[in-house]
Amino acid sequence: PAAQGGTFYLPTIIANASLDMEMSQEETFGPVAACYRFSTEEEVIKMANDTEYGLSSYFYTRDIGRLGYKQVQIYHNYFNGGFLENAAEFIEVRNPATETIFAKVACATPDEARLAVEKAKIAQQLWRKLSSQERGEHLHRLASVLTAQAKTLAPVLANETGKSLEDATNEVLYAAEILRYHAGWARRIEGEVIPSDNAQENIFLMREPLGVAVCLIPFNFPIYTLLRKIAPALITGNTVIVRPSNHTPCSALAFAQVVQQAALPPGVVNIMCMSHETAATLCTQPAVAMISLTGSVYAGQQVLEYCKHNIAKASLELGGKTPAIVADDTHLQAAAQAIVASKTTHSGQLCTAVERVYAQAKIHDKLLALLKTYMQGKTLGNRQIDPLHMGPLVNAAAQTRTHAMVMKAIAQGATLETGGYLPDGPGYFYPPTLLSHCRQDMEIVQEETFAPILCVLAYENIEDALSMANDHQFGLSSVLFTERYRDIMLAANTIEAGELYINRIPADPYQGYHAGWKRSGLGGDDGKHGMLEFTQTRLVVMPY
Numbered sequence: 001p002a003a004q005g006g007t008f009y010l011p012t013i014i015a016n017a018s019l020d021m022e023m024s025q026e027e028t029f030g031p032v033a034a035c036y037r038f039s040t041e042e043e044v045i046k047m048a049n050d051t052e053y054g055l056s057s058y059f060y061t062r063d064i065g066r067l068g069y070k071q072v073q074i075y076h077n078y079f080n081g082g083f084l085e086n087a088a089e090f091i092e093v094r095n096p097a098t099e100t101i102f103a104k105v106a107c108a109t110p111d112e113a114r115l116a117v118e119k120a121k122i123a124q125q126l127w128r129k130l131s132s133q134e135r136g137e138h139l140h141r142l143a144s145v146l147t148a149q150a151k152t153l154a155p156v157l158a159n160e161t162g163k164s165l166e167d168a169t170n171e172v173l174y175a176a177e178i179l180r181y182h183a184g185w186a187r188r189i190e191g192e193v194i195p196s197d198n199a200q201e202n203i204f205l206m207r208e209p210l211g212v213a214v215c216l217i218p219f220n221f222p223i224y225t226l227l228r229k230i231a232p233a234l235i236t237g238n239t240v241i242v243r244p245s246n247h248t249p250c251s252a253l254a255f256a257q258v259v260q261q262a263a264l265p266p267g268v269v270n271i272m273c274m275s276h277e278t279a280a281t282l283c284t285q286p287a288v289a290m291i292s293l294t295g296s297v298y299a300g301q302q303v304l305e306y307c308k309h310n311i312a313k314a315s316l317e318l319g320g321k322t323p324a325i326v327a328d329d330t331h332l333q334a335a336a337q338a339i340v341a342s343k344t345t346h347s348g349q350l351c352t353a354v355e356r357v358y359a360q361a362k363i364h365d366k367l368l369a370l371l372k373t374y375m376q377g378k379t380l381g382n383r384q385i386d387p388l389h390m391g392p393l394v395n396a397a398a399q400t401r402t403h404a405m406v407m408k409a410i411a412q413g414a415t416l417e418t419g420g421y422l423p424d425g426p427g428y429f430y431p432p433t434l435l436s437h438c439r440q441d442m443e444i445v446q447e448e449t450f451a452p453i454l455c456v457l458a459y460e461n462i463e464d465a466l467s468m469a470n471d472h473q474f475g476l477s478s479v480l481f482t483e484r485y486r487d488i489m490l491a492a493n494t495i496e497a498g499e500l501y502i503n504r505i506p507a508d509p510y511q512g513y514h515a516g517w518k519r520s521g522l523g524g525d526d527g528k529h530g531m532l533e534f535t536q537t538r539l540v541v542m543p544y
Contacts (some may be wrong), residue, residue, distance in 0.1 A: 078256030081266025096392040108274040113282040123267025128237035136186030143179035157251040164387035175227035182231035209237030211289035219245035232531035313525035322475030323469040325483035343507040348452040352477040352506035377434035402451040409444035444463035475517030
């Protein structure tokens with residue numbers, strides 16, 4: 001602008017710029033911008049990267065699922081208050097809806113695992129000396145930081161699990177509430193005064209922390225389950241080493257930044273990804289006092305092998321095969337909607353999702369038709385684009401295993417009502433699948449699918465239904481739809497499961513107690529009893 005004094009330059013836009021122009025390759029450091037045309041996402045990423053600079057970048061889109069896909073994010077393990085840099089080996093993490101690698105996480109070495117246990121043991125000696133109220137304050141602060149960072153963690157969680165951004169955000173916020181709940185136990189962790197046979201003697205039973213707890217986290221709810229385990233461990237005076245699933249480790253390591261920001265003492269919370277072999281090294285260290293796992297029966301058996309080295313305590317939440325008994329007096333439409341919601345939430349990858357439906361003979365056909373209608377109403381797709389879609393399974397192996405189970409059931413005589421095919425295109429999707437004419441001895445009835453598969457069987461009376469529901473290796477959760485008081489009380493006193501839900505689907509309230517019978521586990525999570533899993537007792541006998 002010649003008419004003005006000074007060194008002004010008008011804001012300038014160059015249209016149809018090319019990458020070979022000087023202004024495309026050199027920093028202008030002025031109010032000048034170049035505009036380029038592109039056709040595909042791959043093309044524009046290549047164009048953006050064709051420069052010797054790499055300070056910052058911007059991506060404007062309504063499809064948040066694209067974020068981070070082309071620029072692979074690197075995550076490092078969190079150990080003794082800091083992040084371990086310079087890892088030699090990394091684990092690739094894929095978005096299950098697109099099969100795209102969007103992150104790499106450092107893989108801890110056996111020596112790093114051993115050192116983590118040593119540091120956690122040292123930290124525990126100081127952590128346990130804090131009053132429970134002081135530990136509760138730390139948990140409240142951690143919950144506040146987690147809540148404030150929910151929008152940062154949610155996209156990471158959504159990318160690695162295939163969840164919608166809304167569901168991922170809600171999981172983070174719910175996890176913060178678990179922290180607040182257990183922080184509230186600070187003034188309520190109680191011992192006992194036991195009457196003595198001696199009139200001049202007192203007997204006290206005290207609750208003490210175990211020491212170092214290893215927490216093994218599943219892939220399906222990687223933030224919720226992480227907090228479900230570490231919150232009771234921390235409030236009772238333990239320190240923790242968390243090993244997240246190698247399928248969904250990014251949100252856990254993003255949460256490590258929250259731990260650091262909340263200024264928890266070094267070594268109190270450690271989060272490390274590793275191979276199965278290094279996990280075995282971690283779990284068998286002499287200072288490990290407890291291993292808490294949510295996972296498969298096979299994984300639980302491995303943990304018991306680890307525990308025998310040190311006679312460490314085990315808390316295992318394992319497989320489930322939730323039966324839903326639907327009586328002829330129930331509201332069938334509501335029951336069918338609830339069952340389908342349970343089975344299609346996160347593609348059936350919940351340990352308490354309904355897996356078996358026992359329909360009373362009088363209403364069997366009508367319920368089957370409703371289940372079919374509601375399952376056919378579900379669409380498959382990337383939930384970050386459309387949250388109403390049903391999302392993917394965790395990986396290709398789960399997709400293959402799921403389809404094989406369905407095909408075997410059909411070969412054994414089951415009728416395929418809907419679903420039962422491998423979709424085209426990218427992503428580990430599997431459609432909601434309904435099987436009728438199933439038998440109690442079929443694999444599809446006896447083994448956990450952890451997928452959107454429902455098998456339906458008929459029964460005559462409540463005693464018959466309970467007998468079939470109990471004829472099983474698992475006993476984690478169960479559901480009964482009826483208005484008959486007698487049947488409800490009979491089920492409450494007869495069902496061989498750790499949980500019974502009446503006229504609703506399972507939801508695991510964190511003030512309850514989530515524990516399985518039979519091969520569904522040992523010990524449990526949530527509530528007072530879940531918190532006490534992380535304690536041991538000391539009896540003090542004191543004459544006077």
